[in-house]
Amino acid sequence: NKKLEGKVVIITGGASGIGEATARHFADHGAQAVVIADLQEEKGLEVAFSIGYCCTFIKCDVTDEQQVTSLVDSTVKAHGKLDIMFSNAGVLSMSSSEQSILEFDLEASDKLFAVNVRGMIACVKHAARAMVECGVKGSIVCTSSAVANTDAARPIDYVLSKQAVVGLVRCASRGLGEHGIRVNCVSPGPIGTPLMCNWMHTNAEGIEKAFESMNFLKGGVLKLRNVADAVLFLACEDSQFVTGHNLVVDAGFRP
Numbered sequence: 001n002k003k004l005e006g007k008v009v010i011i012t013g014g015a016s017g018i019g020e021a022t023a024r025h026f027a028d029h030g031a032q033a034v035v036i037a038d039l040q041e042e043k044g045l046e047v048a049f050s051i052g053y054c055c056t057f058i059k060c061d062v063t064d065e066q067q068v069t070s071l072v073d074s075t076v077k078a079h080g081k082l083d084i085m086f087s088n089a090g091v092l093s094m095s096s097s098e099q100s101i102l103e104f105d106l107e108a109s110d111k112l113f114a115v116n117v118r119g120m121i122a123c124v125k126h127a128a129r130a131m132v133e134c135g136v137k138g139s140i141v142c143t144s145s146a147v148a149n150t151d152a153a154r155p156i157d158y159v160l161s162k163q164a165v166v167g168l169v170r171c172a173s174r175g176l177g178e179h180g181i182r183v184n185c186v187s188p189g190p191i192g193t194p195l196m197c198n199w200m201h202t203n204a205e206g207i208e209k210a211f212e213s214m215n216f217l218k219g220g221v222l223k224l225r226n227v228a229d230a231v232l233f234l235a236c237e238d239s240q241f242v243t244g245h246n247l248v249v250d251a252g253f254r255p
């Protein structure tokens with residue numbers, strides 16, 4: 001029941017959290033090659049090594065279009081094609097617009113938008129370019145967030161950046177449909193990854209405690225594996241007629 005046999009995959013932000021969990025899940029599902037792309041070199045190499053022979057690491061800053069271009073091109077050169085892009089790299093801690101638009105820091109938001117929006121666009125664009133060049137009817141999955149769909153509404157710049165991701169998959173899916181390329185996003189609820197723990201100044205357990213009562217679904221908390229399962233669904237043939245969609249996986253998160 002391996003859903004990704006023969007598939008060549010890139011995962012941005014794959015050195016940690018949701019990206020790392022998805023890299024492991026994709027390898028378990030028989031992916032031919034999983035390329036982890038991240039700013040964190042040491043952690044990325046460690047994860048790739050622990051996953052095994054199908055997995056490699058490429059250092060890449062997604063805000064730099066040239067680096068994204070060479071990430072995609074060197075993947076195609078090494079593995080012959082690109083089937084799946086999981087554009088997942090994102091930041092939260094550089095956000096400074098916590099509560100009110102009155103405090104909105106335009107300089108800080110530029111830095112956040114550079115990763116969460118510009119980086120996403122670059123990854124979708126160049127993955128699609130490579131897929132068209134290779135004649136691959138590929139799947140592109142981006143990471144938005146539950147906060148894009150709820151009343152959480154803060155940090156303001158982060159929420160806006162994640163709403164942009166929902167818009168991006170809608171727009172990109174239109175032009176890529178004629179090539180058979182699908183573009184979707186996943187919107188996870190809060191999970192205790194380094195991104196969340198640094199922002200909340202707590203650990204994974206603290207995150208679970210802080211958000212548990214805000215979920216409709218009781219009797220358990222959202223785990224990385226649940227998000228990785230949703231990404232797998234969007235990446236593989238099970239979702240062959242799903243495009244432009246935002247798959248919310250948040251245990252009914254209603255803050």
Ligand code: NAD
Nearest residue numbers: 013016017018038039061062088089090145190191193195
């Ligand atoms: P994480 O911090 O564990 O992982 C994010 C990874 O992205 C890190 O390894 C980091 O080095 C990398 N990264 C940051 N900037 C980069 C850049 N410019 N170029 C390349 N890589 C870069 O956090 P995570 O929670 O796994 O976050 C993954 C995605 O999930 C993000 O887009 C985040 O916004 C989103 N998300 C997280 C949650 C949550 O609660 N953890 C909820 C919804 C959405």
